[in-house]
């Protein structure tokens with residue numbers, strides 16, 4: 001276990017599923033947290049934590065909240081597919097406010113990106129190669145597009161301003177896998193906590209992107225920058241195969257692509273019947 005960070009850490013999205021879990025677990029590691037969300041924090045406040053209710057649209061508020069912080073864990077915003085206009089404010093403008101605050105504080109940003117930034121890559125079959133983290137963005141909706149934008153924002157702020165950032169391309173972070181796809185994409189809560197610890201406490205990160213899934217033999221994903229922050233996942237979805245391995249959608253679009261059900265939302269291209277129908281991809 002690494003030493004707790006010496007400076008406070010700001011956590012956006014603190015009232016969300018992952019935010020609540022991180023608040024509890026990181027406080028348990030002795031971290032001093034500033035929590036924020038547009039929604040009220042539903043749990044008792046952990047020790048050394050303060051909560052401020054705020055919209056990510058409030059750029060000045062975020063600047064104030066980030067004062068003195070060494071890292072910003074950015075988990076707030078729209079977390080599922082939504083219309084373009086709904087995603088835009090929180091996930092694009094809000095992210096810009098987070099990066100401006102990080103720039104002023106010389107803080108590191110830990111960004112909760114998503115597999116949906118690359119969701120239209122096909123799932124590898126048999127011995128087909130797994131994709132590396134520098135693969136092309138292939139967002140599977142407006143939400144995934146906002147995550148691709150978020151990763152690129154990190155690229156820009158590192159290249160131009162030296163703002164370090166670690167982008168977690170999260171698969172499916174839930175207490176347990178609930179369907180066959182998650183045998184590939186599942187990230188356990190404990191692996192996310194360890195990943196967050198590594199991302200914040202690593203001496204240097206630069207701009208890096210991590211496939212944030214557990215040590216799943218069926219993972220779709222190959223190389224990334226985890227060595228830079230010293231993270232290795234310790235859990236595996238494989239133990240759940242007997243329970244969820246048969247739970248599939250029966251929809252050929254969903255089953256073909258890594259992003260699963262998100263790829264089929266408002267999908268108008270026609271049925272993919274054979275791989276060669278997509279020769280021009």
Ligand code: NAI
Pocket residue numbers: 012013014015016017018019036037038039054055056057074075076077078079080090094112113114115169170171172173174
């Ligand atoms: P969640 O929806 O439970 O949490 C997001 C939080 O952001 C909510 O508490 C919400 O109130 C807050 N929020 C929304 N709009 C806001 C605004 N305008 N201003 C301030 N706060 C706002 O989502 P979850 O599952 O906790 O995910 C956290 C992050 O991780 C999200 O960014 C999500 O995109 C990302 N992620 C999560 C995955 C998962 O499997 N849970 C997978 C991939 C990415």
Ligand code: 15L
Pocket residue numbers: 079080114115116170171172173185259260
């Ligand atoms: C995500 O990005 C979502 O935030 C989460 O709710 C899941 O849908 C996850 O991706 C997934 O792909 O399973």
